Amino acid sequence: MDNFQALFDYVQKLSGKTLSVEEKQIFIAHFKPKKIRKRQYFLQEGDVCKYTGFIVKGAAKTFTVDEKGHEHILKLSIENWWLADFESFYKLTPSRFNIEALEDMEILQITHNLVEEFIKPIPAFSAMQNVLSQNNTIAAQKRMQSSISQTGEERFQELVNDYPHFIQRFPQNLIASYLGLTPETLSRIRKNSSK
Template sequence: MDSLFHYINKYASTLMSEEDFKVFRSHFIQKRIRKKQYLLAEGEICKHMAFIAKGAMRKYYIDEKGVEHIVDLYIENWWAGDRESFVMFTPSVYHIDAWEDCEVLLISRENTLKLCKECPAFNELLLKLDERNNIATQKRITSSISFTAEKRYADFVDCHPYFVQRFPQHIIASYLGITKDTLSRVRKKALKK
């Protein structure tokens, strides 16, 4: 819970007191998720968003040919979930599983809405997260339709150097929309520079 308290105060202009945080944390459920265990499976409705206190997760979908496509990667101090399913109450098209053993803090849609009304710092956090998510999505779309594999990988390493240490090449390649062989070639080329 301490990591969530510091995370919120990092992004909020109005700091949350320890007393306010006691009320705040009552809206969350602590949970451990073992490596390879699902937070969300395709077809389920995303009933909780998860703040990752410890560990790493991945979000992916499986196409009609059975090929896995990585959509998002998450580590400590990141939020995991399927926003569309969470907001619209629709079955998810994604799987989210633990890549490492994880400790998460879960919040329901109902408690999210309550906290938005009761806690200005949380509401401010959600607005900032939405802004950052929109910016990241735009950059990712531009990258996938315009950049070479070399440029995509270079940008990925610049923006997320910690992912390179936590996820294997085939996961990173899928996230970048390239093959594992292409990623291997790009990495060798980058090391020579």
């Protein structure tokens, strides 16, 4: 299973631990490779997010649709990220979010129960989870801080600095939505900031 290598590398890198052959077999036994085509949904609003998926290839957006029919992108996910609405995934409650593939994707997916039963006992995995949890806390805090204290222009500049590959990989209207701006506003911001 060739696409498992990315997952093994990722777990080992974040945890700082090595996976044994037996442990790798446990991963292979419980994660299912899945392909998702561009524009296909991984999760629909109102459904329970039964799976989380490790992204081997491709990209997706997590978004809501408001009463006016406008999309708001909460998250843009690429290779080596975990795809899910974690609120729904942990609690098995209906999700308020949609997750849609922006490119053809290859993921390795698994249910919450299987993670708890077979994967979490693997020390490298739970160590990875701890690191990931810290990283997420830090990133969420930073994004929130930007959101309450900076203008759209400053938030865009920060995104360009911190995640330049996002800027070139995704169309500008998605970036705008991720920043909480309309495409028109982001277009004007870019025009003015280049001066």
